[in-house]
Amino acid sequence: MALAKKHSKEDVLHHLRHAILTQELQPGADLDEARLSEEWHLSRTPLREVLRQLAGEGFVEIRANRGARVAEMSHKTLRDFFLAAPMIYGAILRLAAQNATAPQIADLKAAQTAFKTALRGGDIAARALANNHFHDVTGRMAGNVYLLPSFQRLLIDHARISMTFFRPQDAEMAENLNAASDQHDAIIAAIEAGNDDAAADLAIAHWNLSRDRIEQFVMPAGLDLQLGTGTAPE
């Protein structure tokens, strides 16, 4: 897996980021320096620096003398998330519509194409990563150094939350995803037209859709069975 000698530090960074975004490494998972350094054929010194950098980006948390763990997610996290997301994302998309350059718009379209491909492909992790990349591009379009740090953290947990709350069997959820894809298309159109009001509105709508998806999961319709009986009531 990890034989390339040259950029192995970057490789670890990318791998860990992906693994955390896709929940291959779950929140709270222990990141052992010694194990990782063996696994990636890298000494502990640069590996510790990688973990420090990931901590700065919000992927992991480091406690003194107690090592690194994948950043936790709690109930409070969800609330904080949906409180902050519409505002930050609205601002990002508004600025993106104002400032996007032609090559950036090309990037965004490519990201959306990849997202649609991933949608058809059915690999949940690939979807989450593609979606993450789409939004990441909008962040760079906005180009505001003060907004970016919060936005990036939102994107991390957006991916993780999606992975947590996604039920592949559910038809309603599939429909929801198609709606999300359509919104991406609308977002691209608004940005390309430089219509910042429309872009900001779409941001809100997009996050509301996410919220609906999660509400479906957190507060499902009650099971139509009584515990311990194994038969439907009445």
Next chain:
Amino acid sequence: MALAKKHSKEDVLHHLRHAILTQELQPGADLDEARLSEEWHLSRTPLREVLRQLAGEGFVEIRANRGARVAEMSHKTLRDFFLAAPMIYGAILRLAAQNATAPQIADLKAAQTAFKTALRGGDIAARALANNHFHDVTGRMAGNVYLLPSFQRLLIDHARISMTFFRPQDAEMAENLNAASDQHDAIIAAIEAGNDDAAADLAIAHWNLSRDRIEQFVMPAGLDLQLGTGTAPE
């Protein structure tokens, strides 16, 4: 200066943060690993980790194979700053008013007392640090993990911009500072009363005041002399 063996890593962190906030270390200044490690009696390994951590917090920038520098500030920075600040800070103060606990309010009052003392003391750097601490406390009151990263970056450059654009001789600027102090008092009152609308409004007003102070500096009234003559016109 640095003889305590025990927490020297933390010491370096604090020192560098302060030095950067007060512009003792100016934007773009080179941070040499070897020099710092001698100066603080610490080997290069932990010192590099300190620099990595500061990079994550937005104090410094690291370029591969080319070392660390104090984070730059450009013209664009100022624009980005005043674009993002009212929104983020408004949100922070709104949440602070909703969520502040009694001990946090006590902290905030203590911070404001210290700020007033610093105002009278006349040490510009001390003022900037005291002001920074006041706002930092409001950030913790808000307690939203997604908003905090952007807020902290705003605070870093708020301190640095203040240090850059402050003219101690100017009477108008002294008056402006008193107004800022009064706003701090009003902010405390709004938070203590749990009045989130008022807190959010005060946030906007507070940043507008900052903007006025900087506009005075960036766009001063033209000098009443003609270049090259040495005499007043007319």
Next chain:
DNA sequence: ATATCTATCATTGCATACAATTTGTGTACA
């Protein structure tokens, strides 16, 4: 005189060895 190539120097990056801290386990004693 200018430009380019090369050799040397300074600085950063990585690996290994060692020290310190924390965690886990066993045992003695109430």
Next chain:
DNA sequence: TGTACACAAATTGTATGCAATGATAGATAT
């Protein structure tokens, strides 16, 4: 049986030496 203490093991933190990379200056050729 439960608690406290002490020792052992595992893991993190730090120091130092060496390798690799980028900057600088000098020499040579055009």
